[in-house]
Amino acid sequence: MAASMIMLVAACSAPSPQPSAGTSSPATSSAGATAQPSGSPSAGPGDGTPGAGTTPGDDEPGRYAYLCTSLDASPEVQLSSLAEVWAANNYTRMASCEVTFAGPEPFEATPREAEAISTAEPQGAGTDDGLATMLDVLRLCTRVSDETGPGGFEEANRGTLLAAAAFCPEAPQGKIIAGWAQGARVGDGSHAVGEALEPGGVQLVKPGPAASECTWSVTRSDGSVVADGGLAEAGQMVAVEAGQNFTSDKCGIWGKMY
Template structure:
C-alpha cells in the first residue's frame, strides 16, 4: 500500500498544474466584462415632444448628442439652418427613454425647412415694420422756405411754430428718411392706409408715395405762392379727398378751416364745363369785387339759358346751375359752391 502513495501524489500534482505548466486559473483566463456602450450611448433620450426645437437641441447638447432635424415630409434640415422657438418637436428617434447608438438623435419637427425659412424672412420683415412703426416720427423731415436750401423741421407741429409758416409762401416738402416719398414705394402700413383712404373716396392712385407726400404736406403748410392763395385755387376730386384725409391726422392744424372748406365747398376756375361732371349742380359764388365777369348757362343743344356781363360786383356774383347744363365763365376768377 505504501508503494503507491508517491505515484498518486504525482498524478494529483500534474492535474493541478496542467500540461503546459504555469497557466492561470480558469477563472482568471476569462476576460473581465467591459462597457459595451460609451457615455453617450448610456444617456437616456429625454421626452422632448411638444418642446421647441431650441429646447430640444439644448437638452440633447447637454447629453452630448447632436440633434438632426427632419420636417413632416421626412426631409432633413441643413445643419446651417438655425431653428428658433417657433419650431416644435413632434417626435424623436430614439423615443423618450431609449438610447442612441451613435452621436445623433433624430428630431422630427412640425414644419419643413423651406417653410421655416420663408416664415423667418416674413417674421424678420414684420419686425422691421413694427420697429419702424414704433419710431415713425423719426422717419420724417420737412423742408420749408422758398429761397435757398430752406429749413428743416421734424414734425408739422414744428413747422406751425416756425417763421416759415408765418411768412406764407410755398408748401413744405416732406422727406421719408431723407428721400422724397415719390421715390419710396415701400410705405409703412399706417402710411399706406392714408393712401387707401384717399382711394376709397373714388380717387385713382397713380403713385402711393406722391399721394402720401401731398397729404403730409397739407398738414404742415398750405401752398400760397404765385399770387394765389390755397383758397384761390380750384379743387379736384383728388385735392378734396387728400384734404379730408389730412384732417384725420392733423385736425388741430392752424389751417384746418381751409382744409375743411376745401372738403365742403368745392371750387372751380374760369372755363367751360359740363355741370354734373367738372362742376357740381348747385349755387356758386365768386369772390367779392369781381370786374368784367362774363358767365353763361346753356342747354345740351347749345341754347343759351341765361348769361350776364358784370362790370363790377362788390359782393360777388351768384349763379345756380343744374345737372346736364353747360357753364362758361371768363374774368370771374374762382367760383365757390355755397349751396
Template sequence: MRKLLVIAVPLVMLLAGCTTPLPQPTPSATASPSASVSASAQPSQPPSEVSSPPTVSTSEPAETPELGGDDEPGRYAYRCGSLDASPEVQLSSLAEVWAATNYTRMASCDVSYEGGQPFEPTSAEEQAISTVTPGARPEEGLAVMLEVLRLCTRVSDETGPGGFKEAGHEALVAAAAFCPDAPQAKIIKGWADGTRTGAPQQ
C-alpha cells in the same frame, strides 16, 4: 349685677354699631361707571363707513394730444417759403408747420420723404394713397403721399399755380381726410366737395 353691666355695655355698643348708617357713595363715584357703560355701549363705526382723507393722485396729468396729421416727426421734411423776405425754414412734421409763428406768411411748402427705404406707407398713408390711386405701386404711392402732404401744409394762393384749384379732386379728398386739423382744413374740404370754387387769393 356688676357682671350683668359688664355684659350689657358691649351688647349696647354692638347694637349701636349695627344701626349706624353706612356712608353713601359720592355722586362722582356713581357717575363714572354709568359714563363708561354708555361710552362702551355706543356701536363703533364699521370700517366701510369710516371716512378717509381724499387720496391725491400722484400720476402725471394726461397729455393733451397735439394736432397733426398722421405723419410721424422726421419721416418727411417740409421746406417752406415765405411771402415776405423771410428765409426758408425746414420743419419735420405737419404739426411743426402748423405751429410755425410765420404760418400765415408762408407761401407754400415742398415735401420730401426722409424715411427708410423702400417706402412703406403707414395705414393712414395707405388709405390716402388708395383714395387717389387705388392699387398704386410703391413709387407711385410715395408721389401721391407727397402731394397730399403738400396740400396739408400751406397754400397761400388757392387758385394760383400749385393751388387747390389745380389739385386733383381725389388728392383734395385724401388731404381733407388725412389732415382734418390743418389750419386750412375747411378750405381743403370746400375744394374737395365742390363748395369752394374760384376762391379769391388769400
C-alpha cells in the same frame, strides 16, 4: 457758587451732539428730493417715444421733411412735421412747402398713408409705391390759403383733395381743403355741376389778378346758355343746377353760398 456754575456749563454743553444729528437729517431729505426729480425725467422718455399715443400714419417728426418758403423776403425754413409747419410763427405768411420723404428706405406706407394714397388714386398708384401721391397729399396739407404759391388747391385733382381733407382735417385750413374736395369751392375752368361743383348758388369770393377781364357762363348739356356775365354779376349769386356746366375765365375763386 462754583459748583452751580459747573452744573450750568455742563447743562449747556450737553445738547451739543443734537445739532450734529440735525444737520445729518436735512442731508438725507435733500438726497431724497434729488432722487425724485431724477426718476421723473427718466420716466418721460419711457412713455414719450416718437409716435407714442398716435395712430399709425400720423405725421411723426422726421418721417418727412418740409422746406417752406415765405410770401415775404424771409429765408426758407426746414421743418420736420405738419404740426411744426402749422405751429410756425410765420405760418400765415408761408407761400408753399416742398415735401420730401426722410424716413427709412424703401418707403412703406403706413395704414393711414395707404388709405390716403388709395383715395387719391383709386385706380392704383401706378408703377411706383405711392410715395409721389402721398407727397402731393402732404403738400396740400401745408397750404395756407386757396391761392398762395404754386400747385395750390385749384390745380389739384379731386382725389388728392379728398385724400388731404381726410388725412389732415385738423389743419388750420382744414375747412378750406374740405370745401375744395366737396366742390363747394372752385377756380377758373369748366366744372360739371353735380360732380366737380355742388348744385346751388356760387359767388366769386376771391377775385384773381385779372378779375377785371372776368367772364363766366352756365350752360345746359346741349351747350345752350342759361346765364353768363362778368365781374359785376360774379359778386352776386349765380344759380347752378345738376347736369349743367359752369365755366369761369380770369375770375378767381368761387365759393358755394349757403
